[in-house]
Amino acid sequence: MRTNETERETTVTTAVFGSEEMQKSAPTDRIPQHSTTAEIAYRMVKDETYAQTQPRLNLATFVTTYMDEYATKLMNEAIAINYIDETEYPRVAVMCAKCINIIANLWNTPEKNKWKTGALGIGSSEACMLGGVAAWQRWRERRTAQGKPCDKPNFVISSAYQVVWEKFAQLWQIEMRTVPLTKEKLTLCPEDVIARCDENTICVVPIQGVTWTGLNDDVEAIDKALDEYNKKTGYDIPIHVDAASGGFILPFLEPEKKWDFRLKWVLSISTSGHKYGLVYPGLGWVIWKDKKYMPGAMSFSVNYLGAEISQVGLNFSRPAAQILGQYYQFIRLGFEGYKAIQQSSMEVAKYLHKQIGSMHPFKNYSDRVNNPLFIWQMKEEYAQNSKWTLYDLQDILKQSGWMVPAYTMPANIQETVVMRIVVRQGFSRDMADQLLTDIAGAITQLEKLEYPTTSRIAMDKKEKVKSSVFTHTGKNK
Numbered sequence: 001m002r003t004n005e006t007e008r009e010t011t012v013t014t015a016v017f018g019s020e021e022m023q024k025s026a027p028t029d030r031i032p033q034h035s036t037t038a039e040i041a042y043r044m045v046k047d048e049t050y051a052q053t054q055p056r057l058n059l060a061t062f063v064t065t066y067m068d069e070y071a072t073k074l075m076n077e078a079i080a081i082n083y084i085d086e087t088e089y090p091r092v093a094v095m096c097a098k099c100i101n102i103i104a105n106l107w108n109t110p111e112k113n114k115w116k117t118g119a120l121g122i123g124s125s126e127a128c129m130l131g132g133v134a135a136w137q138r139w140r141e142r143r144t145a146q147g148k149p150c151d152k153p154n155f156v157i158s159s160a161y162q163v164v165w166e167k168f169a170q171l172w173q174i175e176m177r178t179v180p181l182t183k184e185k186l187t188l189c190p191e192d193v194i195a196r197c198d199e200n201t202i203c204v205v206p207i208q209g210v211t212w213t214g215l216n217d218d219v220e221a222i223d224k225a226l227d228e229y230n231k232k233t234g235y236d237i238p239i240h241v242d243a244a245s246g247g248f249i250l251p252f253l254e255p256e257k258k259w260d261f262r263l264k265w266v267l268s269i270s271t272s273g274h275k276y277g278l279v280y281p282g283l284g285w286v287i288w289k290d291k292k293y294m295p296g297a298m299s300f301s302v303n304y305l306g307a308e309i310s311q312v313g314l315n316f317s318r319p320a321a322q323i324l325g326q327y328y329q330f331i332r333l334g335f336e337g338y339k340a341i342q343q344s345s346m347e348v349a350k351y352l353h354k355q356i357g358s359m360h361p362f363k364n365y366s367d368r369v370n371n372p373l374f375i376w377q378m379k380e381e382y383a384q385n386s387k388w389t390l391y392d393l394q395d396i397l398k399q400s401g402w403m404v405p406a407y408t409m410p411a412n413i414q415e416t417v418v419m420r421i422v423v424r425q426g427f428s429r430d431m432a433d434q435l436l437t438d439i440a441g442a443i444t445q446l447e448k449l450e451y452p453t454t455s456r457i458a459m460d461k462k463e464k465v466k467s468s469v470f471t472h473t474g475k476n477k
């Protein structure tokens with residue numbers, strides 16, 4: 001019952017835009033007192049999201065923004081399934097195990113068991129955490145057996161790490177030893193890694209598809225350097241490869257390249273099923289080289305779901321739809337389908353890399369394109385006389401719907417502002433041409449400026465310019 005006589009009662013016959021709700025702001029602090037119709041609620045929620053970037057024009061994200069209709073249908077149909085209820089949905093658990101097998105084999109696992117050792121995550125972040133925690137526990141077990149202290153663990157990674165590794169370090173209190181990138185060393189240098197290792201190093205984390213640059217750390221060289229170091233010292237420092245992007249690029253485009261379980265010290269690898277695994281958000285994977293590398297202490301048993309089940313993961317409940325999506329993509333595309341899609345993203349990325357690198361204000365960060373993403377910067381000579389920065393370009397491109405992020409590089413080269421494009425399935429050569437036209441148009445417009453922009457002034461004052469959208473650590477999605 002409404003208490004206020006002047007309020008209109010919303011009924012199923014109320015026209016959406018004739019309703020009282022549409023005359024009021026949507027709730028911010030408190031749950032509304034009365035119910036409304038589904039249609040009105042839908043409209044209010046939907047309309048709040050209108051002004052956002054169209055997902056496929058978002059060239060900042062690595063995460064899948066296109067799946068075909070059958071994949072979408074399958075995933076929508078599975079929306080009510082909680083993965084953890086393995087007893088009720090045993091087929092989903094088996095499907096997950098099959099995905100783990102398929103990925104383990106793409107990464108050349110030597111494991112002979114029928115079911116390979118791995119776990120599902122909500123993304124690479126959870127998968128990285130699990131890989132890191134396993135390395136930490138193995139190190140602790142070994143140290144404890146030797147009667148040595150376990151209070152000062154550390155791991156070694158490039159300063160171009162994704163923010164999850166900062167979380168890992170903070171949450172588990174494990175020292176993160178970073179190797180700074182320099183203008184000459186664009187990826188993790190093996191000698192610099194070894195210089196930071198000691199008896200307390202739980203693992204080294206090379207990245208395949210470095211979030212900041214798109215390049216690959218040289219895992220084979222790091223493995224070789226570690227092998228010598230471990231032989232010399234008697235340590236067993238292993239490698240966890242953070243292959244968030246590269247894990248689904250390398251097996252298809254560079255199958256000969258050794259970065260995976262073919263290397264001696266690579267004991268675990270993580271990836272994002274929702275990046276180049278081609279599934280909508282909410283999926284990560286971690287695989288161990290063998291069951292013996294996944295500490296038993298990480299597996300927890302519960303008996304109240306109708307059977308004794310064991311579970312590895314930080315989350316308990318989680319959506320199952322992504323598993324159906326991943327398994328569907330494996331069947332639908334096959335090796336050749338994945339290869340064709342990744343190849344196509346790579347071609348578009350290389351095309352954009354070449355075109356943008358030859359625009360007069362710009363130069364590419366690297367000549368290499370290891371993954372379908374790259375960064376570029378302003379030429380120093382051009383920057384000295386220009387009235388604008390890449391942040392201004394980001395703003396102008398936004399007006400045509402594109403999200404192309406500008407950001408500063410990590411420690412040591414943090415004065416360098418770059419811009420990044422991540423090419424994903426769904427970004428065609430034709431769209432690339434439209435983007436190039438928009439970039440060229442924006443440059444023409446910016447070059448007509450009579451006065452420097454605020455970001456230019458700020459940068460000249462050597463102030464740290466922070467993009468309103470992307471902060472130093474938060475941007476790396």
Ligand SMILES: *Cc1c(COP(=O)(O)O)cnc(C)c1O
Nearest residue numbers: 123124125162211242244272477
């Ligand atoms: C994206 C990314 C992550 C985090 O992955 P999510 O799937 O977003 O959790 C970790 N490491 C690297 C190198 C990444 O690119």
